[in-house]
Amino acid sequence: MLTPAQCERVEIVLVSPRNPLNIGAAARAMANFGFQHLSIVAPFATNWMEAKSAVGAPDLLRDARVYETLAEAVADCTLVLGTGSLDRRRPVQSIFDLPKAGEQIRSILKEPGAPGLASETWAQGKRQPRIALVFGSEKHGLTSDDLSWCHALIVIETCEAQPSMNLGQAVAVCLYEISRTPATPEPPSLEPARQPDSAQLDRLAELIEQTMEAVNYTTRGMRSANGAALRILLRRLMPKEADLRRIMGLFRRILWQLAHSSPPPKDQTVL
Amino acid sequence: MLTPAQCERVEIVLVSPRNPLNIGAAARAMANFGFQHLSIVAPFATNWMEAKSAVGAPDLLRDARVYETLAEAVADCTLVLGTGSLDRRRPVQSIFDLPKAGEQIRSILKEPGAPGLASETWAQGKRQPRIALVFGSEKHGLTSDDLSWCHALIVIETCEAQPSMNLGQAVAVCLYEISRTPATPEPPSLEPARQPDSAQLDRLAELIEQTMEAVNYTTRGMRSANGAALRILLRRLMPKEADLRRIMGLFRRILWQLAHSSPPPKDQTVL
Numbered sequence: 001m002l003t004p005a006q007c008e009r010v011e012i013v014l015v016s017p018r019n020p021l022n023i024g025a026a027a028r029a030m031a032n033f034g035f036q037h038l039s040i041v042a043p044f045a046t047n048w049m050e051a052k053s054a055v056g057a058p059d060l061l062r063d064a065r066v067y068e069t070l071a072e073a074v075a076d077c078t079l080v081l082g083t084g085s086l087d088r089r090r091p092v093q094s095i096f097d098l099p100k101a102g103e104q105i106r107s108i109l110k111e112p113g114a115p116g117l118a119s120e121t122w123a124q125g126k127r128q129p130r131i132a133l134v135f136g137s138e139k140h141g142l143t144s145d146d147l148s149w150c151h152a153l154i155v156i157e158t159c160e161a162q163p164s165m166n167l168g169q170a171v172a173v174c175l176y177e178i179s180r181t182p183a184t185p186e187p188p189s190l191e192p193a194r195q196p197d198s199a200q201l202d203r204l205a206e207l208i209e210q211t212m213e214a215v216n217y218t219t220r221g222m223r224s225a226n227g228a229a230l231r232i233l234l235r236r237l238m239p240k241e242a243d244l245r246r247i248m249g250l251f252r253r254i255l256w257q258l259a260h261s262s263p264p265p266k267d268q269t270v271l
Numbered sequence: 272m273l274t275p276a277q278c279e280r281v282e283i284v285l286v287s288p289r290n291p292l293n294i295g296a297a298a299r300a301m302a303n304f305g306f307q308h309l310s311i312v313a314p315f316a317t318n319w320m321e322a323k324s325a326v327g328a329p330d331l332l333r334d335a336r337v338y339e340t341l342a343e344a345v346a347d348c349t350l351v352l353g354t355g356s357l358d359r360r361r362p363v364q365s366i367f368d369l370p371k372a373g374e375q376i377r378s379i380l381k382e383p384g385a386p387g388l389a390s391e392t393w394a395q396g397k398r399q400p401r402i403a404l405v406f407g408s409e410k411h412g413l414t415s416d417d418l419s420w421c422h423a424l425i426v427i428e429t430c431e432a433q434p435s436m437n438l439g440q441a442v443a444v445c446l447y448e449i450s451r452t453p454a455t456p457e458p459p460s461l462e463p464a465r466q467p468d469s470a471q472l473d474r475l476a477e478l479i480e481q482t483m484e485a486v487n488y489t490t491r492g493m494r495s496a497n498g499a500a501l502r503i504l505l506r507r508l509m510p511k512e513a514d515l516r517r518i519m520g521l522f523r524r525i526l527w528q529l530a531h532s533s534p535p536p537k538d539q540t541v542l
Contacts, residue, residue, distance in 0.1 A: 032434070098451070
């Protein structure tokens with residue numbers, strides 16, 4: 001996740017969104033990932049009012065700025081990134097795929113010396129240089145004219161058969177990527193606590209071996225090989241201490257029950 | 272992007288989705304990223320019909336399978352991953368953040384020798400071992416019972432102030448992450464060895480429950496709670512298919528032996 005000060009410096013710009021539900025969905029994704037600043041360019045007036053007044057609309061939707069043109073909306077942004085798919089279009093701008101763009105945006109936001117301002121200052125119009133992410137309308141995406149205000153185009157790689165993403169989903173995916181913590185190379189750490197020690201695993205192994213013997217599951221001649229296999233298995237499964245107690249409880253109970261039953265007829269084949 | 276054969280092996284499961292628009296949005300995100308197989312568990316009938324018959328609904332929505340229980344929906348999946356946020360919840364399953372989970376899923380899908388089958392074969396019910404991504408209802412997400420069928424929980428890192436994502440957006444973000452081309456080299460993968468599917472694990476659980484009952488290890492009144500605990504335990508341990516055969520062999524043998532012994536005296540305390 002980005003810090004609030006980093007999120008401060010990112011502005012989401014929706015150009016002529018049509019569907020109030022999509023506007024609401026975009027705002028919700030922003031709230032999910034901690035972004036505050038929404039600008040709407042040339043909205044359809046009634047749809048915009050409907051989105052803004054929807055039950056449960058986040059504050060950032062009510063605080064959104066409305067502009068007549070994209071030029072005004074991104075006027076004080078130092079990096080303007082359009083979003084879209086590449087069907088038909090061959091834009092003149094640089095094209096970044098979203099993972100690469102996310103990497104670059106995160107590293108820009110990490111730069112010291114350009115902290116974000118508090119929301120109050122932003123609301124008064126005194127804004128720091130910032131990054132704008134621009135999303136086109138549901139109908140046709142960003143036009144060539146819109147793109148002419150963009151430094152680069154971010155492309156979300158999608159299927160050729162269905163390249164066009166829903167607006168709210170595209171916003172969610174972009175903000176997820178920007179705010180993601182890059183996966184680190186090391187595998188997920190195994191919880192160090194509550195893992196049984198080797199001796200505890202050996203006690204379980206012994207109990208299981210006793211049970212195997214009690215039900216004639218293994219012959220004596222095979223015991224040592226089976227013992228090693230059992231040790232390996234138990235270590236691979238990595239039961240926790242609590243698991244161990246439960247499993248041992250079950251096997252102790254099985255052994256008790258077998259000891260208190262009459263022996264079955266000999267020389268039965270194993271199922 | 273993943274290849275069609277890789278996407279073939281991923282199944283999206285929606286548990287009791289309520290809003291037809293969200294179902295449609297989930298299906299659209301699947302189409303965007305090339306995924307075909309949608310399963311719906313216990314849908315609200317009218318909402319489901321509405322989603323399915325919506326104008327422009329992708330074919331995969333019409334081809335979706337409907338199940339009464341999550342157990343049936345994931346029966347032939349070898350890796351079942353729940354999704355959710357961590358507010359209030361402290362699940363017993365392993366927790367992966369989405370970037371990490373995406374990395375691991377991509378590396379599993381890269382394994383050779385387990386190509387996906389064509390859709391036609393899938394539709395006939397002859398399916399390859401596969402990965403399920405399970406999404407809970409809009410209202411409360413996955414329940415603890417739902418999670419007991421999951422090997423691990425994938426968490427999308429969101430803001431504390433607004434942790435809960437819209438269903439369609441959560442699906443989009445997860446599928447984007449799974450199909451993204453990583454910006455950095457992949458770390459080594461999880462072991463590819465053959466994992467049992469969910470139904471096989473359920474059969475082992477059943478056998479263990481029969482044994483517990485046969486040795487009076489659990490009272491009838493506790494059985495349903497123990498069943499969930501046992502499901503969770505088996506999924507956490509992640510036994511391989513070969514392990515499963517050996518463990519089931521032992522429990523079958525124990526049951527046989529007990530059945531062929533005389534009953535022990537009643538009312539003995541459990542060790």
